Amino acid sequence: MVDRNSVEIVENFWRQVWQSHNPDAVDELVAEDFAITSGGVVIRSRKEFKKWVAAFLASIDDFRFEVIETFQNEAGDRVVSRWRVTGKNNGFMGSEPCQSQIDMTGTAVLHVREDGLLQHNWVERSALEVHRSFKEQRL
Secondary structure, X not given: OOOOOHHHHHHHHHHHHHHOOOHHHHHHHXXXXXXXXXXXXXXXXXXXXXXXXXXXXXXXXXXXXXXXXXXXXXXXXXXXXXXEEEEEEOOHHHOOOOOOEEEEEEEEEEEEOOOXXXXXXXXXXXXXXXXXXXXHHHO
16 A cells, blocks of 8 residues: 555645635646546646636636545545535536526546646536536526
């Protein structure tokens, strides 16, 4: 088993980037060739990920990110987090900004390098359910 505590590394990432609404924190926490796979799309490079984070944050007003639980594998190179995002729709997923409530859960599997930088993040989220709720809220 590796001595590093990858759970602490990932929870710091959640705090510094998502809970602080700070895409610039990405510069210190992810590898230059970082990738995120989300919704079947792969965003490659630290620079492109920062743009993606900024756009995601801008699409949800009153954005809140809550970590439900986080744990790592025995080798310490993979961390899984379950999380929850709440806020109001300001164009999430390309929808019309309507201020409808967003309450989305998701799971992330992150690859943590030996140097403590994040290399890859695979994300599954309940975005389809959120999209459907926009329609229900308009009825």
